[in-house]
Amino acid sequence: MSKTYEYVHEPTLVKGDHDFKSITALITDINLRPTPKAWYAAFGVANLLLLVMLVSIAYLIWEGTGIWGLNTPANWGWAIVNFVWWVGIGHAGTLISAILFLFRQNWRTAINRFAEAMTIFAVMCAGIFPAIHVGRIWVIYWVFPLPNQMAMWPNFTSPLLWDVFAVGTYFTVSTLFWYVGLVPDLATVRDRIKNGIGKKLYGIFSLGWRGSNRQWWTYEKSYMILAGLATPLVLSVHSVVSFDFAVSVIPGWHTTIFPPYFVAGAIFSGFAMVLTLMIICRKIYKLEEIMTIDHMEKMNIILLVTGMMVGFAYLMEVFIAWYGGVEYEKAIFALRASGPYAWAYWLMIGCNVLSPQFFWVKKFRRHIGLTFVISIIVNIGMWFERFVIAVTSLSTDFLPSSWGYYTPTLWDVLTYVGTFGLFFTFFLLFLRFLPMVAVAEVKNVMPQADPHNYDEEGNYIAPKVEVPEPKRES
């Protein structure tokens, strides 16, 4: 080798000429300014969709699950597909806030706050589906270890019960983690807001935070521990979700690859959703200098990597089906690719495996329009992945005489579309009232925050970010 390269510095995370004050203003002014008219319009649309969801659920409770397209042999349909899809989307938020934190990926600070918000709202949307598809929703408390009229306890060896604990814990821990991160920023808004009621509310929720170093000391420790706890948690949640399928004996479900395959798919779709939301938000709220093209490029690389992992899992499933030699297992994979749902299977392959391949090219990774389109395509693909898994295995299982084609009804569609109303209602409230970027964390990764970047007189010396000359060895 004639050349060796030294450590290449990361490009600065915050673009433009910003100091701490302008960062505070850039982010929290969004909360302090009067509500924009466009926000009301968007909120109105989200509310309408939310109403659609509420009506669909009310009718479901009134009439029963018969209003959905579920029937023997496919007794799991859109509800479970939507559940897995929404939970999966949530996983990116925790990945960004916890795993990237443990790996000291400072670029996460620009996007972690709203990715975590996305997690919480996505898990709320997800939780609705298993809750309402139990049929008798008024006895839903039977899933919790609470005394009931049957004097029975839940079956702790059932994957469906594991799901209750996994998703419940996930929602609680995500919310706590999010709130811990919010406390210093709520204090920032508290100290800047003029409105009396607002001051009281932000005051209450910032708990009297003073930014004292003795507080930061424990705070950082707590944040680190939470990140350490959330990391195995997020991996466990989608593993447990995959057990809903993998622990059964249905062909196409009963596979050991499911937990890692589901986790990779979850991160894949979650990052796509973060990108979709980020590309809109950075434009509308003029946060291009914080959520930069560099961030988008990094996320696109993750999209490429996880997309390849998902593609690998698709291949391995087929290989193991063939290598395992079980007739039904072989049959189901042949049927997926060429049977009644082949259209969904190839849609899935196209969206999830082929579409991220654009991101091998740097120019495409940094192209906003293309990224936006692919981020949506990926989420369509990931919805179809769950559809293919859930529906094909059920509608064409062991006995051809009991095969049947599953189609959703209008109510399936309306409930699903309605959950977007729930998601965006909460997301818009979040954008309006809470700092959408972690202000304190962004300041912390600016070069001005490092005491080493000041000279003896206390004047700021910007660190030189330059690519070192390659060393030549003779």
Next chain:
Amino acid sequence: METQASNKTLHGVLAEFRNPKELLNAAETVNKNGYTDYDTFSPFPIHGMDKAMSLKKSKLGWIVFGHGLFGFFGGLAMITFMSVIDYPLNISGKTLWNVPAWIPVLFELTILFSAFGAVFGMFWLNGLPRFNHPLFNSERFKRATDDGFFLCIEASDPQFETEKVGQLLKNAGASAIEEVYDEEDEA
């Protein structure tokens, strides 16, 4: 400096510094001079400040560990009571004390309680939530959550003398110094 009003109690002397570096140096100086009841305030945690202030390792880890143990063994006890003792549940003829199949639930409960410990333990150690604090009486202190860097030596410190402390902070390079009182006098 102003003289102390009769119905106000002095909380401490608050000094503002221009940037993280000066605050870090000032904290080092105050620490070396043997003060114990002091604290620095910044919009974000400053790298190296814990060393400059000689802060002891946080006890939070032990709190979390205790909660985690409670989550795991509490969960184990709960499931054992429910599925083995109170209403023995025969699931496809397997042993009642079917611990391997309980691992997902036990794991989630361990994480859940550890997280409770990490969050509420942190708030407890930090003395939060609290309704008010004397420092909030200072108009200037509002910038501690924006771009201000402060150091406060509290009156409760055994070495505290208003003049001496003020001089020390001035020499350490403070850009502004004020006395902070515990109660705002309405009259």
